[in-house]
Amino acid sequence: MTAEGEELAGWARMLADGTRATVCLALLDGRAWTASELARLAKVSRPTISEHLNQLVSGGLLTEVRQGRHRYVKLAGPDTAELLEGLAALTPRREEVANSLAAVSKRDAFARARTCYDHLAGKLGVALADAMTERGLIDWSDGIALTPEGQAWLEDLGIEVDVRRGRPAIRSCLDVTERRPHLAGAVGAALCRHALRNDWVTHIPGGRALKVSGSVQAFGLPVRVVRELQPGPRET
Amino acid sequence: MTAEGEELAGWARMLADGTRATVCLALLDGRAWTASELARLAKVSRPTISEHLNQLVSGGLLTEVRQGRHRYVKLAGPDTAELLEGLAALTPRREEVANSLAAVSKRDAFARARTCYDHLAGKLGVALADAMTERGLIDWSDGIALTPEGQAWLEDLGIEVDVRRGRPAIRSCLDVTERRPHLAGAVGAALCRHALRNDWVTHIPGGRALKVSGSVQAFGLPVRVVRELQPGPRET
DNA sequence: CCCACAGTTAGGCGAGTGCCGAACGGTCTC
DNA sequence: GAGACCGTTCGGCACTCGCCTAACTGTGGG
Incomplete structure (x- = not known):
């Protein structure tokens, strides 16, 4: 395999896991999410989501803000979001993800x-x-x-x-x-x-x-x- | 993880391997390549490339034409190529790939x-x-x-x-x-x-x-x- | 100060997967 | 028909990777 291929594969590998892909799709709403919320959404344990976020952040797809005991992550930038949108366009329906959090914390x-x-x-x-x-x-x-x-x-x-x-x-x-x-x-x-x-x-x-x-x-x-x-x- | 995430991951997984990514980048020249050529380019054995091509074809990223004892594969369509270009744009340099075959068979x-x-x-x-x-x-x-x-x-x-x-x-x-x-x-x-x-x-x-x-x-x-x-x- | 809680580290398990060599079937050339 | 060649199937090996539980750190609330 070639060096370019390896490089492209590196990017693809970040999205090649269902949990990480779910995280990225959720983050398409442009907001910052905490690790625990994403763990709940993706239905994995906190340690698991923690490592996934490490990968995505160090890979440059996400950026993080540490605040107190919280770790907020969001998409690195508009270009990243655009790329994801393009890929996600290959698949149908979305929506439900964006609501999962807002629904419970609203009207409170x-x-x-x-x-x-x-x-x-x-x-x-x-x-x-x-x-x-x-x-x-x-x-x-x-x-x-x-x-x-x-x-x-x-x-x-x-x-x-x-x-x-x-x-x-x-x-x-x-x-x-x-x-x-x-x-x-x-x-x-x-x-x-x-x-x-x-x-x-x-x-x-x-x-x-x-x-x-x-x-x-x-x-x-x-x-x-x-x-x-x-x-x-x-x-x- | 969600269903959408799994779907996106499925696409990404096709490119998440260095060998498959190399193949796809080579195919960006729009031509049809044989399995053996791709094996040589990616530096893997013929059985290995055979399976990779199976994945890419059944995944819809590539199409194939069987002709005699040859198996020609090329990108499924212009939209596929466009998506790949977009992803590949994240990485620098290309070029050398496109020449590898043309160089030897020209002027003959x-x-x-x-x-x-x-x-x-x-x-x-x-x-x-x-x-x-x-x-x-x-x-x-x-x-x-x-x-x-x-x-x-x-x-x-x-x-x-x-x-x-x-x-x-x-x-x-x-x-x-x-x-x-x-x-x-x-x-x-x-x-x-x-x-x-x-x-x-x-x-x-x-x-x-x-x-x-x-x-x-x-x-x-x-x-x-x-x-x-x-x-x-x-x-x- | 103590408890609750977000997140991380460590260790280990199990599934998936990329790879190869060997053997085989099909196709072309001479 | 013999030999060369392309591609596939099979079996097996090694490794990666996603996941969990358990234990630990650090922060915030009362």
Whole structure:
């Protein structure tokens, strides 16, 4: 066999296993998944999925983000996704995969709003990050940073950022349910503290979930989002 | 693992072996190769390549044509080739593969013109089929057939087609060196007989190779091709 | 501080598979 | 018909690889 053949085979070998292929197809939704979720989806043990992910990551098909005790993986890039789509087009139906996770975590107070350490997470956290980005308060061009406008906005709201201990002023943190970044760091904590102090959100006893009041709109969130964050009074 | 994953893995598995990948890359030149040639290229034994080809053919990636004691395989279609190109694009350099066979069989009397059973083959045979196709003497729309114009052309040349024994009047036959079809069947045989009888071509002793005279142009071949078929008088 | 939990490492088992040599059938050439 | 040659079938060997259980590390929540 030739060197080129061996190289091509190397790529193919990554997808040549049913479990790894399943993982890649699931990741076609563009989100980041944890190892355990993928293990559950593919119906294999955690050690098994761990090794598969090692292969896919070191092979360059996937990238990973380690966060706390979680290992998030997603497709390396759009070109990778494109290639996979092309291959997957050879086979019929998909769909069901994309729902498996979303179905269980949706419509849940925990998924809507909660604390993550000392900052806001869930739909609320992500929506807040989105809104701030939209209004030019955050600059993502190199990592993540607060813009001068962002600084001014915080001052206007009367939010004081605690800058002790060399903690990064602002950080992005991958949201567990949304799989998109929300805000952490000193700024994230300050926003959360501010919301709690003013009762824009209140802790739901027995967990990290938060009850959201309409006042969070003061953060500049779109009306539609705020409404989604406040389900009927029937729920806890 | 899911059903889709298993399906995708099935396709990938075909390319997940260095030998099979090498075969597929070689076949990217669009030509048909014999099993032995591929075995030599991939540096494996004939039994081994035989099984690999079985897999690739039954998997739908390759198609085969059995002809005499040869088994010709080529890529199933343009879409297959496209997919392979896409995958191969992930890896650098190619080239060397495409030349391995052409290099040795070129510039050879055998490759220029010879008999194949009872009809003409080599560059001459393929060029003849091309020329006849170009002038509307052959219809390829459903298999291969002689057009009314083709019938008339044969009569004009004084060529009698032997239609005994229910032999197909005209057939296409994959050329060993050119890897493109030339003409066989009763018509192919008649053309060859005619050329030999009029000394447009003559047998070179010790093989099937033919020496080509300029008279073959009477078949309506392009001048350029006829010149290529007649190398310097130095050769046998 | 302790428990719960995500993930990893280690070890081992079993299935699949790529490969070859030997023997065989079929086809062409002379 | 003899010999050469292409391809296949068969048996067997060695190795890879996917998987699990058990045990361990590290992180986070209360």
